[in-house]
Amino acid sequence: MSGFFSDVVTYSSIMYGLCKHERLVEAKVLLMETEKMGVNPNHVSYTILLDSLLKARRAIEAFMIQNQMHDFTMFCQDESRLDLITRCDCGLRAPFRTSWTDINLGRRFFDCALYNGKSKLCGFFFWFDPRTCPRGMEVEPHLMKKIKDLRGEMALLKRSHQA
Known part of the structure; x- marks a missing residue:
């Protein structure tokens, strides 16, 4: 200019x-x-x-x-x-949620406030976080499984220690 x-x-x-x-x-x-x-x-x-x-x-x-x-x-x-x-098309405040699915593990999103897991209602949805890189998508499920296994092992040890 x-x-x-x-x-x-x-x-x-x-x-x-x-x-x-x-x-x-x-x-x-x-x-x-x-x-x-x-x-x-x-x-x-x-x-x-x-x-x-x-x-x-x-x-x-x-x-x-x-x-x-x-x-x-x-x-x-x-x-x-x-x-x-952060308002869905129903006019309600859209909740800020975290995905726990294998493919979108840990990604945050907004969706319809009335969504109950079965119907989409107004259809409002968008990701807040960018998609995880391919390596992260490969590693995260294994880490989550490892955490789950370790928690199970800890629970077993607690039960055997209490007996």
Whole structure:
């Protein structure tokens, strides 16, 4: 942007246009560039990007931007924005759960508050954590089995010691 007078309003306006056209990666890069150019983003800059990430259900990135926002601005962000991402399509607060299945062991997710293990109801579901790397997926089930076996062994030893 050399040759142009660049201030936080200019950068925020460009960021708004990028977000409006769902070019979120470019908007995030622009946010970093404003800092490098010596222009401090304000709460408007962060809110533009944060709202767009939340609408796109990109929770991890939204939480990271939220933290960055608290680090760089004195403005206290309204936490209700992050509440949007944790509400299922039924309008209820979506519980934050941990998967214990072999294929997604330990991954965290949000799902429908009314889900009972049988029916999906409103169908709301998204992973909060990225998928585990292939090596982790290979190792974790073996470690969980080892823990289970050791717990069983401990229980046996306790019973034999009490007898």
